Amino acid sequence: MTQRNTVVRTLHELGLAAWFGGTLAGAVAVNGAAAQASDPRERLRIANAGWARWTPVNLAAIGAHLVGATGVGWGNKGRVAAQKGVAASSAAMTGLTVAAIAVTAYSRMLGKKLEAAEGQPVEGTTEPGPETTEATSAAQRRLRVCQWLVPALTGALVVVNAVHGEQQRPSQQLPGLLARPAQVLGLSS
Numbered sequence: 425m426t427q428r429n430t431v432v433r434t435l436h437e438l439g440l441a442a443w444f445g446g447t448l449a450g451a452v453a454v455n456g457a458a459a460q461a462s463d464p465r466e467r468l469r470i471a472n473a474g475w476a477r478w479t480p481v482n483l484a485a486i487g488a489h490l491v492g493a494t495g496v497g498w499g500n501k502g503r504v505a506a507q508k509g510v511a512a513s514s515a516a517m518t519g520l521t522v523a524a525i526a527v528t529a530y531s532r533m534l535g536k537k538l539e540a541a542e543g544q545p546v547e548g549t550t551e552p553g554p555e556t557t558e559a560t561s562a563a564q565r566r567l568r569v570c571q572w573l574v575p576a577l578t579g580a581l582v583v584v585n586a587v588h589g590e591q592q593r594p595s596q597q598l599p600g601l602l603a604r605p606a607q608v609l610g611l612s613s
Contacts, residue, residue, distance in 0.1 A: 432495025
């Protein structure tokens with residue numbers, strides 16, 4: 425339990441920070457700034473240019489997070505198996521990660537549809553205008569939800585990661601390690 429995992433923890437933390445912060449900034453700043461363009465036919469082009477620049481960085485951030493999460497999980501496999509609560513929080517982190525990746529991928533697919541719709545008049549990146557086609561409007565409405573789901577899911581990952589940090593405190597480890605055998609032996613609930 426005293427083994428250090430600084431490199432994988434750093435990948436885990438920085439990857440998650442970039443994924444969370446970049447998608448939140450994109451929803452607020454990129455999409456918000458594009459909506460300010462005076463020509464409604466330029467708004468998608470401007471937003472798409474910003475998101476296209478972010479996409480490779482986001483992919484690297486997600487990759488770093490996954491490599492880090494795998495390394496941290498491997499380094500803590502003994503705690504996951506033996507310490508009460510660690511397996512549950514690890515499962516929560518895995519589920520949130522899968523959901524965040526799925527919504528991120530779906531958002532990118534919707535973004536590609538909006539790239540193909542450049543030149544259509546829109547109110548904003550995720551707000552159709554009166555002359556926006558139905559197909560583009562549908563993609564915008566879905567993306568309006570997804571743009572907030574990704575930061576919500578990755579923000580939840582930050583919270584679960586904080587729980588993991590608290591579970592590593594010496595005051596949490598010993599009771600957690602003793603609780604598992606007591607539970608197996610029927611000595612506790």
